[in-house]
Amino acid sequence: MTVNENDGDTTFADLGLRSELLDVLSALGYEEPTPIQGEAIPPLVEGRDLLGQAATGTGKTAAFALPVLQRMPPPGDGGGPVALILVPTRELAVQVSEAFHRYGRTLGTRVLPIYGGAPIVRQLQALKRGVDIVVATPGRALDHIGRGTLDLRDLRTVVLDEADEMLDMGFADDIEEILAATPEERQTVLFSATLPPRIDGIARRHLRDPVRIEMGHAAAEGREATPLVEQTAYLVARSHKPAALGRLLDIEAPTAAIIFCRTREEVDQLTEAMNGRGYRAEALHGGMEQEQRDRVMARLRAGTADLLVATDVAARGLDIEQLTHVVNYNVPSAPEAYVHRIGRVGRAGREGVALTLVEPREHRMLKSIERVTKQRISVERLPTVADLRARRMELTRAALEECLLQDDLEPFRVVVESLADEFDLMEVALAAVKLAHESSGGALDEEEIPEISPRTVDKRGGQRDGRPDGQRYGRGPAGGMARLFFNVGRSAGIRPQDLVGAIAGESRLSGRDIGAIEIAERFSLVEVPDSAADEVIAALRRATIKGRRPTVRRERETHTRRPR
Numbered sequence: 001m002t003v004n005e006n007d008g009d010t011t012f013a014d015l016g017l018r019s020e021l022l023d024v025l026s027a028l029g030y031e032e033p034t035p036i037q038g039e040a041i042p043p044l045v046e047g048r049d050l051l052g053q054a055a056t057g058t059g060k061t062a063a064f065a066l067p068v069l070q071r072m073p074p075p076g077d078g079g080g081p082v083a084l085i086l087v088p089t090r091e092l093a094v095q096v097s098e099a100f101h102r103y104g105r106t107l108g109t110r111v112l113p114i115y116g117g118a119p120i121v122r123q124l125q126a127l128k129r130g131v132d133i134v135v136a137t138p139g140r141a142l143d144h145i146g147r148g149t150l151d152l153r154d155l156r157t158v159v160l161d162e163a164d165e166m167l168d169m170g171f172a173d174d175i176e177e178i179l180a181a182t183p184e185e186r187q188t189v190l191f192s193a194t195l196p197p198r199i200d201g202i203a204r205r206h207l208r209d210p211v212r213i214e215m216g217h218a219a220a221e222g223r224e225a226t227p228l229v230e231q232t233a234y235l236v237a238r239s240h241k242p243a244a245l246g247r248l249l250d251i252e253a254p255t256a257a258i259i260f261c262r263t264r265e266e267v268d269q270l271t272e273a274m275n276g277r278g279y280r281a282e283a284l285h286g287g288m289e290q291e292q293r294d295r296v297m298a299r300l301r302a303g304t305a306d307l308l309v310a311t312d313v314a315a316r317g318l319d320i321e322q323l324t325h326v327v328n329y330n331v332p333s334a335p336e337a338y339v340h341r342i343g344r345v346g347r348a349g350r351e352g353v354a355l356t357l358v359e360p361r362e363h364r365m366l367k368s369i370e371r372v373t374k375q376r377i378s379v380e381r382l383p384t385v386a387d388l389r390a391r392r393m394e395l396t397r398a399a400l401e402e403c404l405l406q407d408d409l410e411p412f413r414v415v416v417e418s419l420a421d422e423f424d425l426m427e428v429a430l431a432a433v434k435l436a437h438e439s440s441g442g443a444l445d446e447e448e449i450p451e452i453s454p455r456t457v458d459k460r461g462g463q464r465d466g467r468p469d470g471q472r473y474g475r476g477p478a479g480g481m482a483r484l485f486f487n488v489g490r491s492a493g494i495r496p497q498d499l500v501g502a503i504a505g506e507s508r509l510s511g512r513d514i515g516a517i518e519i520a521e522r523f524s525l526v527e528v529p530d531s532a533a534d535e536v537i538a539a540l541r542r543a544t545i546k547g548r549r550p551t552v553r554r555e556r557e558t559h560t561r562r563p564r
């Protein structure tokens with residue numbers, strides 16, 4: 001099965017979800033299932049196994065969380081956990097737990113994230129009190145299974161989330177061991193951004209007649225993204241997105257732009273934020289009456305509003321003549337949605353611009369879109385404050401030029417003449433330009449938005465600074481980083497992913513935070529942020545890497561032999 005475009009007809013109710021869940025989704029402002037949700041939820045609700053290709057940003061978490069919640073026995077029946085979700089990192093364990101909390105809040109669902117680095121005592125207490133859903137990194141899950149504190153007898157569903165990432169981090173054996181400890185008749189769900197042969201191997205061994213969902217075929221076969229649209233993406237941390245959007249709009253100065261958001265809530269918040277920054281923004285989403293929507297569209301057409309902030313559902317079927325820019329405030333949930341959105345500009349031979357804000361974790365989704373559309377989306381750095389100043393000067397200059405070409409300057413001659421007695425004409429002109437610039441908002445002070453380098457994003461490509469082995473060895477660690485010494489190395493079969501897996505699985509760091517890794521015959525050196533070094537050492541005290549319990553400490557100054 002492949003993911004098809006949601007044609008606007010499928011609703012969450014059509015997927016057979018119970019009313020408590022439908023109410024929660026509506027309160028969260030979710031207007032329709034994402035394509036992956038449309039395909040995955042019905043078979044999962046029926047209890048089928050599933051192998052799904054889905055990256056972060058597709059809505060995959062809700063795709064497995066909603067069916068798990070749907071199938072939950074009534075609260076208080078006294079059994080052990082009914083679902084175990086395995087995830088590669090602590091960061092994701094927290095995110096997935098929060099998602100379960102959010103969706104299951106009216107059902108009274110008890111969710112527990114378990115990962116290394118958090119006090120085990122609290123986890124033990126929570127497990128004893130009883131939980132319905134456990135979200136765990138493989139290392140810590142095994143630890144609890146070994147202690148007999150995680151009872152898997154009542155388990156109905158196991159989800160392997162970001163399975164390729166877990167394999168890359170060296171968790172393959174742990175996963176096998178955990179699955180062997182679960183009931184045979186369980187439902188097994190595997191989500192992975194990529195489907196390499198190793199994932200197929202796991203699927204063959206552990207999934208029973210799974211439904212297969214792969215992304216992007218519909219768009220690849222169907223339409224092509226229009227070549228007249230210039231497509232650019234910017235990597236931005238979530239907290240800087242409103243500022244980044246403002247910056248881009250200032251530089252691009254669109255005649256009219258549509259900004260796509262995921263939910264109603266996001267539309268309302270962003271509309272307010274953009275109005276606060278001095279734009280004329282209007283919200284458009286499915287929670288609005290037809291009459292309200294008509295008014296919004298009229299304002300846009302009349303040019304009394306220049307930004308439309310909308311959900312996909314609300315924007316469906318709109319045809320806006322003067323639209324020059326499409327902005328994806330998040331990476332859309334499927335390549336098809338991207339193609340749809342950017343098809344709104346670049347019509348009838350006019351050129352359009354599509355801008356996409358990408359959070360670092362969504363970077364892989366961008367790659368999927370490029371693969372499907374067979375078009376490159378260039379990732380560029382956000383304009384800096386200096387770029388913005390230069391652009392604002394340019395706009396002031398253009399405004400003055402236009403003014404000079406019009407013939408209505410006479411009334412101001414007396415002002416210039418009276419000043420000319422006292423000042424040089426150039427000085428007078430400079431003062432006038434300054435006033436014009438300031439009154440158009442051109443002198444507003446802006447803060448720099450931190451740049452995220454694409455090179456540090458995708459560790460799969462092995463492109464991170466300091467790799468491959470050996471490049472930085474013998475020099476001091478990179479700025480702000482500390483180097484940790486592990487007494488295991490090549491002779492113990494250690495690979496970089498084993499070290500990344502152990503650190504990301506046991507501490508609050510994610511793979512991205514980890515710097516250069518050097519593997520010598522009998523030891524390894526790994527750079528981590530200095531501020532987190534002691535916490536990582538403490539977290540790894542109980543960890544095993546390739547079956548060994550390593551000694552981990554800060555590297556001593558003298559330790560500068562070249563690894564062999």
Ligand code: AMP
Nearest residue numbers: 030032033034056057058059060061262
């Ligand atoms: P995920 O791919 O699971 O990381 O989800 C990406 C984001 O999309 C999360 O912020 C979700 O809250 C949001 N999301 C998931 N499903 C929907 C939906 N059907 N409509 C709107 N937003 C959604």
